[in-house]
Amino acid sequence: xxxxxxxxxxxxxxxxxxxxxxxxxxxxxxxxxxxxxxxxxxxxxxxxxxxxxxxxxxxxxxxxxxxxxxxxxxxxxxxxxxxxxxxxxxxxxxxxxxxxxxxxxxxxxxxxxxxxxxxxxxxxxxxxxxxxxxxxxxxxxxxxxxxxxxxxxxxxxxxxxxxxxxxxxxxxxxxxxxxxxxxxxxxxxxxxxxxxxxxxxxxxxxxxxxxxxxxxxxxxxxxxxxxxxxxxxxxxxxxxxxxxxxxxxxxxxxxxxxxxxxxxxxxxxxxxxxxxxxxxxxxxxxxxxxxxxxxxxxxxxxxxxxxxxxxxxxxxxxxxxxxxxxxxxxxxxxxxxxxxxxxxxxxxxxxxxxxxxxxxxxxxxxxxxxxxxxxxxxxxxxxxxxxxxxxxxxxxxxxxxxxxxxxxxxxxxxxxxxxxxxxxxxxxxxxxxxxxxxxxxxxxxxxxxxxxxxxxxxxxxxxxxxxxxxxxxxxxxxxxxxxxxxxxxxxxxxx
Amino acid sequence: xxxxxxxxxxxxxxxxxxxxxxxxxxxxxxxxxxxxxxxxxxxxxxxxxxxxxxxxxxxxxxxxxxxxxxxxxxxxxxxxxxxxxxxxxxxxxxxxxxxxxxxxxxxxxxxxxxxxxxxxxxxxxxxxxxxxxxxxxxxxxxxxxxxxxxxxxxxxxxxxxxxxxxxxxxxxxxxxxxxxxxxxxxxxxxxxxxxxxxxxxxxxxxxxxxxxxxxxxxxxxxxxxxxxxxxxxxxxxxxxxxxxxxxxxxxxxxxxxxxxxxxxxxxxxxxxxxxxxxxxxxxxxxxxxxxxxxxxxxxxxxxxxxxxx
Numbered sequence: 136x137x138x139x140x141x142x143x144x145x146x147x148x149x150x151x152x153x154x155x156x157x158x159x160x161x162x163x164x165x166x167x168x169x170x171x172x173x174x175x176x177x178x179x180x181x182x183x184x185x186x187x188x189x190x191x192x193x194x195x196x197x198x199x200x201x202x203x204x205x206x207x208x209x210x211x212x213x214x215x216x217x218x219x220x221x222x223x224x225x226x227x228x229x230x231x232x233x234x235x236x237x238x239x240x241x242x243x244x245x246x247x248x249x250x251x252x253x254x255x256x257x258x259x260x261x262x263x264x265x266x267x268x269x270x271x272x273x274x275x276x277x278x279x280x281x282x283x284x285x286x287x288x289x290x291x292x293x294x295x296x297x298x299x300x301x302x303x304x305x306x307x308x309x310x311x312x313x314x315x316x317x318x319x320x321x322x323x324x325x326x327x328x329x330x331x332x333x334x335x336x337x338x339x340x341x342x343x344x345x346x347x348x349x350x351x352x353x354x355x356x357x358x359x360x361x362x363x364x365x366x367x368x369x370x371x372x373x374x375x376x377x378x379x380x381x382x383x384x385x386x387x388x389x390x391x392x393x394x395x396x397x398x399x400x401x402x403x404x405x406x407x408x409x410x411x412x413x414x415x416x417x418x419x420x421x422x423x424x425x426x427x428x429x430x431x432x433x434x435x436x437x438x439x440x441x442x443x444x445x446x447x448x449x450x451x452x453x454x455x456x457x458x459x460x461x462x463x464x465x466x467x468x469x470x471x472x473x474x475x476x477x478x479x480x481x482x483x484x485x486x487x488x489x490x491x492x493x494x495x496x497x498x499x500x501x502x503x504x505x506x507x508x509x510x511x512x513x514x515x516x517x518x519x520x521x522x523x524x525x526x527x528x529x530x531x532x533x534x535x536x537x538x539x540x541x542x543x544x545x546x547x548x549x550x551x552x553x554x555x556x557x558x559x560x561x562x563x564x565x566x567x568x569x570x571x572x573x574x575x576x577x578x579x580x581x582x583x584x585x586x587x588x589x590x591x592x593x594x595x596x597x598x599x600x601x602x603x604x605x606x607x608x609x610x611x612x613x614x615x616x617x618x619x620x621x622x623x624x625x626x627x628x629x630x
Numbered sequence: 631x632x633x634x635x636x637x638x639x640x641x642x643x644x645x646x647x648x649x650x651x652x653x654x655x656x657x658x659x660x661x662x663x664x665x666x667x668x669x670x671x672x673x674x675x676x677x678x679x680x681x682x683x684x685x686x687x688x689x690x691x692x693x694x695x696x697x698x699x700x701x702x703x704x705x706x707x708x709x710x711x712x713x714x715x716x717x718x719x720x721x722x723x724x725x726x727x728x729x730x731x732x733x734x735x736x737x738x739x740x741x742x743x744x745x746x747x748x749x750x751x752x753x754x755x756x757x758x759x760x761x762x763x764x765x766x767x768x769x770x771x772x773x774x775x776x777x778x779x780x781x782x783x784x785x786x787x788x789x790x791x792x793x794x795x796x797x798x799x800x801x802x803x804x805x806x807x808x809x810x811x812x813x814x815x816x817x818x819x820x821x822x823x824x825x826x827x828x829x830x831x832x833x834x835x836x837x838x839x840x841x842x843x844x845x846x847x848x849x850x851x852x853x854x855x856x857x858x859x860x861x862x863x864x865x866x867x868x869x870x871x872x873x874x875x876x877x878x879x880x881x882x883x884x885x886x887x888x889x890x891x892x893x894x895x896x897x898x899x900x901x902x903x904x905x906x907x908x909x910x911x912x913x914x915x916x917x918x919x920x921x922x923x924x925x926x927x928x929x930x931x932x933x934x935x936x937x938x939x
Binding site: 180181184187188205209210293295356360362363364428497499500503507510511514516617621 | 682700701765767768782786788789790791876878880892896897
């Protein structure tokens with residue numbers, strides 16, 4: 136019997152999958168595997184869907200974690216629950232987000248082949264030394280990160296950037312960056328219970344407002360110019376010294392060893408805001424294995440998935456061959472790498488991971504909307520607030536300060552919050568429940584009253600800070616509304 | 631009489647059937663790979679359809695939703711913007727190039743080849759080349775621009791929302807070789823006698839071009855206009871390659887076809903995407919009709935022989 140395995144790995148990872156397959160065949164004499172490279176991105180996953188639609192699918196398909204829910208919704212995958220039960224595979228065998236990303240509508244549709252701890256926060260020790268920073272002390276708070284980013288940035292005679300400490304939105308694309316910082320700031324993007332998109336969560340807004348502060352500090356067009364020269368592999372900006380700090384996925388360890396073996400770098404947890412942040416935040420990505428609808432040999436297909444994703448020998452084989460982490464938390468492979476440089480740090484990260492990207496059928500749409508929100512915010516595509524209301528009985532000092540700041544922003548002060556683009560309110564006033572202690576609240580949309588508002592900006596209430604916060608709020612609110620509409624339509628079965 | 635006519639009609643039927651038989655591969659092929667998908671896409675545009683599950687009828691919901699889809703309007707605007715600049719600019723550049731390449735000088739075939747070469751470079755390859763030519767920091771274009779007095783800070787091109795569309799319009803000019811070839815062929819048909827007569831009358835080269843060449847070339851210019859319009863409405867590949875499919879920065883290169891592609895193949899909303907395709911089709915038909923209907927006013931059809939009389 137021959138099983139068709141469609142995988143997504145080119146280059147060295149292709150050799151890894153061949154190695155895994157060889158070891159599987161060695162202990163399964165009756166099953167031969169035919170591994171076929173079928174790249175999976177938005178342009179090429181059509182091949183898989185065409186194969187399923189025509190009734191000639193492969194036996195096993197690799198599916199990206201966030202694709203599991205949409206593919207299940209579209210009817211391309213088979214639920215694995217009966218097989219999992221028979222094999223005694225339980226959720227607690229896996230890192231929780233790895234299991235979560237494969238669970239949709241009460242069923243489990245895939246098992247995680249590789250778990251990507253997103254991300255390791257890495258820094259160039261050499262760049263730290265050159266900038267006069269302690270190479271063994273990475274930033275642990277956003278405030279420290281900002282200071283270090285400034286110290287690590289070099290400008291040329293014409294003001295152009297020669298290198299930069301950090302580009303917040305360049306962590307594997309704007310959408311992944313938004314997830315990364317959004318969670319680190321304490322935000323949430325989706326509530327699976329109520330199927331509500333929450334990408335305009337106040338802490339996600341706060342994260343985006345912080346991200347675009349780099350546009351003001353370093354000039355967004357100069358950063359874009361620098362970014363346009365970023366390459367991959369040998370030309371990766373972190374390897375070539377163009378960027379001193381970044382987020383790195385675990386495959387980066389192998390890549391650095393190959394393309395920049397002399398790079399002096401270290402990895403630790405992601406920094407988080409001192410106030411209201413979630414320290415040591417991360418999320419899990421990674422590829423999963425599943426059985427397509429219409430699979431000719433489902434029992435043997437599941438045995439391949441079980442061995443590769445769950446069996447101690449299989450997960451060890453996959454880990455050794457690929458250098459990636461298995462999704463199975465109790466795999467003996469982890470004992471092999473715990474003491475290895477960099478791998479140990481990534482293992483610490485994945486053991487604390489609590490998040491996966493929202494498990495919902497409009498996942499690709501959400502990613503594009505988040506990217507659009509980040510783009511719109513950083514390129515100034517959203518107008519600053521025109522009308523502002525300040526709700527502060529008795530004109531306290533802060534209200535006077537805010538009023539001055541806002542007049543400097545070119546905003547008109549209005550009395551009625553219902554007419555204002557943005558309303559500023561003392562968070563300690565009655566009926567306004569705001570987390571993170573004492574703040575001043577800002578409400579954006581006209582429909583929201585201060586009492587019902589869920590948005591807030593943290594001090595300092597400078598004009599710049601309020602403007603960025605407002606822009607981030609509008610951008611993310613739009614993304615939230617659009618994605619919610621899309622999701623509701625899919626769930627309703629509408630066009 | 632009757633039997634003769636019956637024989638005739640039998641003979642007619644025979645001829646018809648034979649004709650149909652011989653053209654059947656083309657007819658069946660066109661019906662299967664063109665007519666059916668086109669008809670099916672019209673049907674699906676009124677459905678919710680995600681390929682693997684059977685389509686469900688939703689009436690005009692997809693079309694209604696387009697009206698409120700902000701990205702639909704953005705992508706339509708980007709596409710119209712692109713067409714409005716790239717088509718006329720392409721025609722003007724191609725026409726000027728054709729005039730230059732029609733001059734009788736030594737080595738003209740070499741020049742003609744040089745200007746045609748970009749048209750045979752695959753779109754993806756030339757798009758990738760363009761990314762690097764227009765790289766803000768290391769690109770050849772900005773390296774040259776920095777030597778121009780007064781330009782200390784050249785544009786960010788594809789990385790700047792304000793410049794991304796103009797950059798792609800510039801790219802489209804690069805591939806005018808095909809149009810140049812058509813124009814060159816057209817230029818051969820302009821009667822030489824008219825030029826000689828005009829020269830005798832003391833017309834300047836500029837007057838000769840404007841009063842003789844341009845009128846005789848209008849059918850070719852018209853052809854280029856129609857084809858250019860259709861092509862630019864469907865503009866896709868370079869936007870996909872140059873922006874990695876994002877249509878960024880900040881939606882500035884989110885063209886209609888790229889948006890449609892995302893709706894179809896990222897979101898598997900085939901019904902919605904089919905509705906978009908039909909709206910695009912209707913827009914192209916309208917634009918083409920406007921151009922064709924108005925062409926009587928400015929297109930001059932007269933064969934070169936008649937003109938020479």
